[in-house]
Amino acid sequence: MTSSSRPVPGIDPTRIPRHVACVMDGNGRWAEERGLRRTDGHAAGEEALFDTVEGALDLGLGWLTVYAFSTENWKRPIDEVRFLMNFNERILVGHRDDLAAKGVRIRFLGRRDRRVPRRLVKVMDETTAMTAGNRGMTLNIAFNYGGRAEIVDAVAAMMRSGVSADKVTEAALRRHLYTPDMPDPDLVVRTSGEYRISNFLLWELAYSELVFTDLYWPDFRREHLFDAVREYQARDRRFGGLRDIDRPG
Ligand code: FPP
Numbered sequence: 001m002t003s004s005s006r007p008v009p010g011i012d013p014t015r016i017p018r019h020v021a022c023v024m025d026g027n028g029r030w031a032e033e034r035g036l037r038r039t040d041g042h043a044a045g046e047e048a049l050f051d052t053v054e055g056a057l058d059l060g061l062g063w064l065t066v067y068a069f070s071t072e073n074w075k076r077p078i079d080e081v082r083f084l085m086n087f088n089e090r091i092l093v094g095h096r097d098d099l100a101a102k103g104v105r106i107r108f109l110g111r112r113d114r115r116v117p118r119r120l121v122k123v124m125d126e127t128t129a130m131t132a133g134n135r136g137m138t139l140n141i142a143f144n145y146g147g148r149a150e151i152v153d154a155v156a157a158m159m160r161s162g163v164s165a166d167k168v169t170e171a172a173l174r175r176h177l178y179t180p181d182m183p184d185p186d187l188v189v190r191t192s193g194e195y196r197i198s199n200f201l202l203w204e205l206a207y208s209e210l211v212f213t214d215l216y217w218p219d220f221r222r223e224h225l226f227d228a229v230r231e232y233q234a235r236d237r238r239f240g241g242l243r244d245i246d247r248p249g
Pocket of ligand 1: 024026028030042045066068069073087088089192
């Protein structure tokens with residue numbers, strides 16, 4: 001628990017996941033079912049995102065990672081891609097002061113290629129810099145992110161820094177990931193009834209608990225995050241070992 005967290009019924013404060021990652025899926029279908037444009041679905045996802053961030057602060061989470069734009073999302077119609085670029089910029093500018101005041105540190109993980117508009121890169125860099133000293137929750141925004149790309153980039157970075165083949169270990173590779181100090185997610189939540197990882201944090205998810213919900217992202221609220229954490233706390237994490245036999249009763 002942190003100073004800003006509060007007790008949540010049915011959740012053991014001593015076993016809060018350190019890191020939760022969310023795949024915010026179903027914005028398009030949410031909109032289409034209402035006869036709206038897909039971009040209206042993304043816009044409706046904003047409230048879901050910031051209510052979830054508030055819920056994460058309620059719980060005292062150390063890390064929350066959200067998948068905002070994948071390396072595969074460039075394949076979407078140009079108008080939707082353009083909307084998402086502007087939307088991300090607007091969301092950051094609109095919320096960063098409030099998040100900074102709540103002690104949130106904001107970071108980005110993903111590739112900085114030339115397709116990402118310069119204005120957005122500038123806002124991302126400013127946001128990282130202005131929140132770098134915060135010691136509350138870290139909000140990681142996966143943007144132009146792909147799990148395979150991250151592993152490829154880590155291997156390239158290792159080779160550039162001259163790591164020899166006999167020094168290539170899991171620990172060495174981890175040190176070259178986008179955010180080496182980030183603990184692996186304990187829990188991943190994916191909305192919209194899809195049961196896939198979709199190239200999200202492939203290295204880091206090796207032992208994460210996965211929780212899926214049929215809700216579309218725009219309908220997701222902190223209560224649903226709490227439900228996912230309750231489900232997480234009911235699970236038995238063995239990390240390939242046999243720790244369950246040691247449990248009392
Ligand atoms: C997936 O829905 C959602 C996205 C591609 C974007 C989600 C982004 C946000 C909610 C804002 C994030 C902004 C920041 C700054 C963190 P979809 O279009 O894949 O839905 P569908 O599967 O129904 O088509």
